[in-house]
Amino acid sequence: MTGRQTEPYGRPDKRQAIMRAARRVFGRDGYARAxxxxxxxxxxxxxxxxxxxxxxxxxxxxxxALEGAxxxxxxIAQIMxxxxxxxxxxxxxxxxxxxxxxAAVTAFPDHFAxxxxxxxEAAHIPPAILRAWIDAGPQTGHLRxxxxxxxxxxxxxxxxxxxxxxAAHLTLLTITDINQQTFYxxxxxxxxxxxxxxxxxxxxxxxxYATASPPGSP
Amino acid sequence: MTGRQTEPYGRPDKRQAIMRAARRVFGRDGYARAxxxxxxxxxxxxxxxxxxxxxxxxxxxxxxALEGAxxxxxxIAQIMxxxxxxxxxxxxxxxxxxxxxxAAVTAFPDHFAxxxxxxxEAAHIPPAILRAWIDAGPQTGHLRxxxxxxxxxxxxxxxxxxxxxxAAHLTLLTITDINQQTFYxxxxxxxxxxxxxxxxxxxxxxxxYATASPPGSP
DNA sequence: GTCAAAGTACACTCACTAGTGCAAGCCTTA
DNA sequence: TAAGGCTTGCACTAGTGAGTGTACTTTGAC
Numbered sequence: 481m482t483g484r485q486t487e488p489y490g491r492p493d494k495r496q497a498i499m500r501a502a503r504r505v506f507g508r509d510g511y512a513r514a515x516x517x518x519x520x521x522x523x524x525x526x527x528x529x530x531x532x533x534x535x536x537x538x539x540x541x542x543x544x545a546l547e548g549a550x551x552x553x554x555x556i557a558q559i560m561x562x563x564x565x566x567x568x569x570x571x572x573x574x575x576x577x578x579x580x581x582x583a584a585v586t587a588f589p590d591h592f593a594x595x596x597x598x599x600x601e602a603a604h605i606p607p608a609i610l611r612a613w614i615d616a617g618p619q620t621g622h623l624r625x626x627x628x629x630x631x632x633x634x635x636x637x638x639x640x641x642x643x644x645x646x647a648a649h650l651t652l653l654t655i656t657d658i659n660q661q662t663f664y665x666x667x668x669x670x671x672x673x674x675x676x677x678x679x680x681x682x683x684x685x686x687x688x689y690a691t692a693s694p695p696g697s698p
Numbered sequence: 699m700t701g702r703q704t705e706p707y708g709r710p711d712k713r714q715a716i717m718r719a720a721r722r723v724f725g726r727d728g729y730a731r732a733x734x735x736x737x738x739x740x741x742x743x744x745x746x747x748x749x750x751x752x753x754x755x756x757x758x759x760x761x762x763a764l765e766g767a768x769x770x771x772x773x774i775a776q777i778m779x780x781x782x783x784x785x786x787x788x789x790x791x792x793x794x795x796x797x798x799x800x801a802a803v804t805a806f807p808d809h810f811a812x813x814x815x816x817x818x819e820a821a822h823i824p825p826a827i828l829r830a831w832i833d834a835g836p837q838t839g840h841l842r843x844x845x846x847x848x849x850x851x852x853x854x855x856x857x858x859x860x861x862x863x864x865a866a867h868l869t870l871l872t873i874t875d876i877n878q879q880t881f882y883x884x885x886x887x888x889x890x891x892x893x894x895x896x897x898x899x900x901x902x903x904x905x906x907y908a909t910a911s912p913p914g915s916p
Numbered sequence: 917g918t919c920a921a922a923g924t925a926c927a928c929t930c931a932c933t934a935g936t937g938c939a940a941g942c943c944t945t946a
Numbered sequence: 947t948a949a950g951g952c953t954t955g956c957a958c959t960a961g962t963g964a965g966t967g968t969a970c971t972t973t974g975a976c
Contacts, residue, residue, distance in 0.1 A: 490952065491943095510818060512730035515933065526954045531935070593821070600728060600818025602881040603811075610885070645898050652870045660874065663820035667828070680863050688905045708922060709973090733963060744924045749965065 490533050497523040498530055500590075502544045507593030511541060511601050542609045545598055548591045549617030555584060557624055564628040570637050570690070574682045578654040582674060585655075585665050592664045622647045629689075639691045646689055653681035708751050715741040716748055718808075720762045725811030729759060729819050760827045763816050766809045767835030773802055775842055782846040788855050788908070792900045796872040800892060803873075803883050810882045840865045847907075857909045864907055871899035 488495075501523035505514045516537055520527040534540040563577035585592045595617075602610060625647040633640040640646045657677050662669045706713075719741035723732045734755055738745040752758040781795035803810045813835075820828060843865040851858045858864045875895050880887045 494953080508821070510728070510730060510822075512728060513822075516935080517933075527934095528936090528955080529953055532952075537934070596818055596820070599881060600814060602814070603726070603884045604728075604731075642898075648875065649871060649899075649902055652875055653867060656874060656878065657866065657870055663817060666821040667825075680860075681867075684867055684906045688902045712923075734965080735963075745964095746925085746966085747923055750922075755964070 490529070494523075494525055494529055495533050497525055498533060498540070499544050499547060501525075502540055503548055503594055504590045506541060506544065506597055507590050507595075510597050511604075516540075541601075542605070545594065545609075545613050546616055548594055549613055552584070552588055552591050553617055553620045553624075555588070556581065556621055559584065560624060560628060564632070567632055567635065567637065570632070571682060571686060574650070574685065575678055578650075578678045578682060579675070581655055582658055582678065585659065585662075589665060592659075593666070596664045596666070622651065625650070633689075636691060638689045640689055646685075649688065650681075650685045653684050654678050657681060708747070712741075712743055712747055713751050715743055716751060716758070717762050717765060719743075720758055721766055721812055722808045724759060724762065724815055725808050725813075728815050729822075734758075759819075760823070763812065763827075763831050764834055766812055767831055767838075770802070770806055770809050771835055771838045771842075773806070774799065774839055777802065778842060778846055782850070785850055785853070785855065788850070789900060789904060792868070792903065793896055796868075796896045796900060797893070799873055800876055800896065803877065803880075807883060810877075811884070814882045814884065840869065843868065854909060856907045858907055864903075867906060868899075868903045871902050872896050875899060 498519065501519050502514075505519045505522055508514075509518070516530060517527055519540075520530055523530075530540065534543065559577065559580045563573050563580065567573050598605070598613060605613075622644060626643040629638060629640060629646050629650070630643045632638050633643070638646070654677070658669065658674055659665075661667070661677075716737065719737050720732075723737045723740055726732075727736070734748060735745055737758075738748055741748075748758065752761065777795065777798045781791050781798065785791050816823070816831060823831075840862060844861040847856060847858060847864050847868070848861045850856050851861070856864070872895070876887065876892055877883075879885070879895075
């Protein structure tokens with residue numbers, strides 16, 4: 481219909497400025513409250529330009545949501561690799577990993593504010609788009625974590641029957657707990673509480689999945 | 699300021715109709731999209747009446763959020779008592795409890811749709827109100843679950859150092875997992891998957907907290 | 917039946933928002 | 947320098963939504 485997704489239109493810098501601004505404003509104000517004028521002002525761009533790049537407010541929102549998911553997924557992948565590629569002390573490494581993963585929420589405040597908005601809009605987003613977003617973001621997080629756990633299990637440190645479920649459990653016991661309490665960073669939580677939750681979560685995870693007699697033991 | 703909270707105003711049936719309608723519409727459409735006219739129509743009440751009962755759209759929203767939290771908390775308390783007052787088989791009882799707790803989301807669709815809206819609005823809700831909501835709803839859920847776990851631990855079936863954390867973990871591994879995947883019921887999840895998640899979650903919980911040698915064993 | 921409190925219908929203000937049309941200006945590439 | 951795509955500013959439409967004022971009717975208690 482529009483053809484604007486396939487053959488790119490306009491100056492890329494403008495487009496990027498729009499997306500960045502849209503992410504921030506949608507995340508801060510929510511979909512309905514966010515005004516296209518506000519986004520334009522934030523982007524330092526004429527409103528008309530936004531409508532030259534994107535057919536619709538809805539379309540803009542969807543595009544921003546998907547693009548952001550990819551970005552963060554890549555960042556999380558890096559964090560995983562940094563902490564879980566080579567295991568020294570499993571508990572310590574998992575704690576450090578989880579702390580970094582939580583820190584990502586602070587590092588991408590606009591994105592995670594947007595996540596909250598997306599979850600709120602779930603019922604008003606076309607199912608196909610929502611599906612695509614889940615696949616690009618949250619879901620990929622799990623699917624990428626699972627292989628690491630499988631590998632660690634292969635080293636005899638974990639005993640795992642279903643790696644996907646284990647990944648889900650680790651996520652729930654650490655990041656999800658914190659995200660839920662802080663509403664994805666909207667409500668502050670003191671550093672020491674974050675640490676306590678993560679530590680408790682990782683220890684619980686290890687009680688579920690750690691091998692009874694690790695390879696280093698007699 | 700208004701005095702309307704302290705000395706009740708107007709006919710209670712009208713007030714209740716408004717609250718019911720507001721809960722549904724806020725939950726379905728989100729705060730910003732929800733129109734006071736829509737709520738009035740849904741309640742079968744004149745818009746003016748709404749403004750006679752509540753000073754504000756915001757005020758109405760806050761009132762509905764708090765009232766709903768109390769209602770559901772009471773319902774959950776009943777479910778807890780039904781399943782956890784007397785333990786026959788711990789795993790079975792916990793699974794049955796969790797399944798019922800998840801079913802409550804379906805039983806109060808309006809309320810849980812509203813929960814999603816509240817979480818989305820977190821950043822726009824006055825902190826004091828948000829705090830009050832958390833205390834009345836989610837938080838109370840935990841605090842009420844903890845004593846049951848403590849009691850079960852006292853019977854030698856669980857080994858728990860921090861009952862609040864244990865309650866949080868049980869919640870995360872079961873209901874939270876499901877609520878997150880279904881966006882509080884907005885996206886369907888087949889019955890058998892629900893069952894699988896709950897079962898897996900409860901088993902994981904027991905691996906964390908079940909006593910190594912229960913009292914019945916030799 | 918009377919009276920007061922509460923509810924209703926409706927018209928209205930005011931602010932704001934999505935989206936469009938257009939003429940003029942800018943920038944880059946040839 | 948000429949051209950053509952892109953951006954801009956601005957005015958404009960058309961719709962929507964919160965909240966109010968008012969005159970009138972309903973309801974329930976006594």
